[in-house]
Amino acid sequence: MTLARTWSVGLVGVQGAMVEIEVDLSSAVPQVVLVGLPDAVVRQSVDRVRAAITNAGASWPQRRITIGLSPASMPKQGSGFDLALAVGILAAARTVPAAAVEDLVLLGELGLDGSVRGIRGVLPSVLAAVRAGHGQVVVAPANADEASLVTGIEVLAPPTLTALVDHLTGGDRLHPHARGPLPPPKPGPDLGDVVGQASGRRAVEVAAAGGHHLFLTGPPGAGKTMLAERLPGLLPSLDDEAALEVTAIHSIAGTLPVGAPLITRPTFESPHHSASLAALVGGGSGQIRPGAVCRAHLGVLFLDEAPEFPRSVLDTLRQPLEKGQVTIQRAAGSATFPCRAQLVLAANPCPCASAAGDTACTCSALERRRYQSRLSGPLLDRIDLRVDLPPVTRATWLDGLGTPEPTATVAGRVATARAAAAERLRGSELSLNAHVPGRLLRDRWPIPRTALTLVERALERGAISVRGFDRVLRVAWTLSDLAGRTVPGADEVAEALGMRLQRAAA
Missing domain, CATH: 3.40.50.300 (P-loop containing nucleotide triphosphate hydrolases)
Known part of the structure; x- marks a missing residue:
């Protein structure tokens, strides 16, 4: 039995709530079991994650995969858990080191080709991660500037799942995102x-x-x-x-x-x-x-x-x-x-x-x-x-x-x-x-x-x-x-x- 943990964030109103992603691989009939009050979008993410992992050049584990989203009593909604689910599965399969992701916060939707896409609610999610004591968050490039508005946390913005796997396995390292100066607000009507x-x-x-x-x-x-x-x-x-x-x-x-x-x-x-x-x-x-x-x-x-x-x-x-x-x-x-x-x-x-x-x-x-x-x-x-x-x-x-x-x-x-x-x-x-x-x-x-x-x-x-x-x-x-x-x-x-x-x- 192989177990790995990582983190993502759910939204309750304008507040973010930390969600622990636990992935267990066991010797049984290959299937995926997702527990923890996932909505239809989260359930469908299994197919997106499988295609993204395969197209990123990694292997999909041919074992029984049990994924727990904790706290189990909080509804989980949206596609923002895709990246965390994919990394959790790869960590459980030992494709990436489990120790490298156990404190990592991952926010992003995955395309079938393994690209990392932007999601809504990144700012309150990163604020929640900082309050919970996390020091590093992974987001889509489209959300990088928004995430970097929060001080006290390092922001990584890989364009693809492949780039993130390379970073976690010691290959090409991702540099922390540096946000440029904010554009001046546009003048309104006079x-x-x-x-x-x-x-x-x-x-x-x-x-x-x-x-x-x-x-x-x-x-x-x-x-x-x-x-x-x-x-x-x-x-x-x-x-x-x-x-x-x-x-x-x-x-x-x-x-x-x-x-x-x-x-x-x-x-x-x-x-x-x-x-x-x-x-x-x-x-x-x-x-x-x-x-x-x-x-x-x-x-x-x-x-x-x-x-x-x-x-x-x-x-x-x-x-x-x-x-x-x-x-x-x-x-x-x-x-x-x-x-x-x-x-x-x-x-x-x-x-x-x-x-x-x-x-x-x-x-x-x-x-x-x-x-x-x-x-x-x-x-x-x-x-x-x-x-x-x-x-x-x-x-x-x-x-x-x-x-x-x-x-x-x-x-x-x-x-x-x-x-x-x-x-x-x-x-x-x-x-x-x-x-x-x-x-x-x-x-x-x-x-x-x-x-x-x-x-x-x-x-x-x-x-x-x-x-x-x-x-x-x-x-x-x-x-x-x-x-x-x-x-x-x-x-x-x-x-x-x-x-x-x-x-x-x-």
């Missing part, structure tokens, strides 16, 4: 392209400064999509920890930009209104994958033509928006993904979507109410800023052909406001006004009662809810930070209330 729409530009700036959700309404061509697309450019770059977290999500989703292994700028996700629940929030058959709201973590999720989304799909966003994470339950297990995204909704004021606005609208009052009611009250109650954009007239367009403020100028004010908020919130494990709980906001950073007259009246007459009251206070603090004030005054509270009631009064 806010200076937006003509007019002073209220929309102000709302986008406030949303960026405080991390607030935003709802834009207006006729076609008013600039809703342009403003939403320029919001990520106003947000600060991701720090190292946040960049790795966002990159890990996109690695699992398979949406990492080509040639850019590390995401350093806030992302922008804009799913079509026909997107399913799984596409928006996450899920799918087999391995649970992150949806658009998760891929927009620390970035912007833009839902254009929001009333056209199924109401049930939109309402699933309510809990993730509050908690900043989403847990997807399945019979075989669950997965939790972070989703601290800024939500931007855009909608036409009515079904006819007249470009001239109310003056040319042909919809009845009932049709307008039905259309607007597709967005539920509980969802809208979680939106801090609601802004109506008027049609861009010829005069406004001509006046705006001068020099509108570019993204860089507005982003400078946003950075200053965020720094002021972070200084005030120091010690509370919070950094953005939009995330401050209402009770903490009222007890630790109270606004003078003399400045709250308007918002208290709105609460008394039912124009806003208690949740809405707290959200007005959060926006008021953001406006105060932008104005360089230490405490919001009546003007900031009035502007914050106006930004919340504008859509409700339309």
Whole structure:
């Protein structure tokens, strides 16, 4: 009996979990027995591995091969175990030294010709290997730059199984992969392209400064999509920890930009209104994958033509928006993904979507109410800023052909406001006004009662809810930070209330 061990990594949400690969060869009828909750892809890997080993010039053992994937209670999914299974079998057959692979972590899919192909989720897998104390990982050349983002581990990137066998048997040695400099992020659309729409530009700036959700309404061509697309450019770059977290999500989703292994700028996700629940929030058959709201973590999720989304799909966003994470339950297990995204909704004021606005609208009052009611009250109650954009007239367009403020100028004010908020919130494990709980906001950073007259009246007459009251206070603090004030005054509270009631009064 011959036994060999090696390692690979499985994925649970955005976390990697070490998987020990044990291969036993025994004298019995030749067959392969795979145990440890493998899915269909892992089971099919036996045929890929057999062809890859044969085409790599090695011999397939004509014995009973028992492969155990441990921990046995964790489902194993995907093709990323191919390389580990092949090396484990070769080590058990003594084609490669068993001692050389017992601490080696292998991640990659095998082609029938023995080529090593890239897989999803390499970054969280390598992070898990480092936490488990492993010092060397083998990945496909396509994943080498991504794997080398993690410090404290040596990355090998053989192009073929033959090259890896030569390395393990003392032949041609593989050199540790050295990642080149990261390419600079591509510049996004500039806010200076937006003509007019002073209220929309102000709302986008406030949303960026405080991390607030935003709802834009207006006729076609008013600039809703342009403003939403320029919001990520106003947000600060991701720090190292946040960049790795966002990159890990996109690695699992398979949406990492080509040639850019590390995401350093806030992302922008804009799913079509026909997107399913799984596409928006996450899920799918087999391995649970992150949806658009998760891929927009620390970035912007833009839902254009929001009333056209199924109401049930939109309402699933309510809990993730509050908690900043989403847990997807399945019979075989669950997965939790972070989703601290800024939500931007855009909608036409009515079904006819007249470009001239109310003056040319042909919809009845009932049709307008039905259309607007597709967005539920509980969802809208979680939106801090609601802004109506008027049609861009010829005069406004001509006046705006001068020099509108570019993204860089507005982003400078946003950075200053965020720094002021972070200084005030120091010690509370919070950094953005939009995330401050209402009770903490009222007890630790109270606004003078003399400045709250308007918002208290709105609460008394039912124009806003208690949740809405707290959200007005959060926006008021953001406006105060932008104005360089230490405490919001009546003007900031009035502007914050106006930004919340504008859509409700339309």
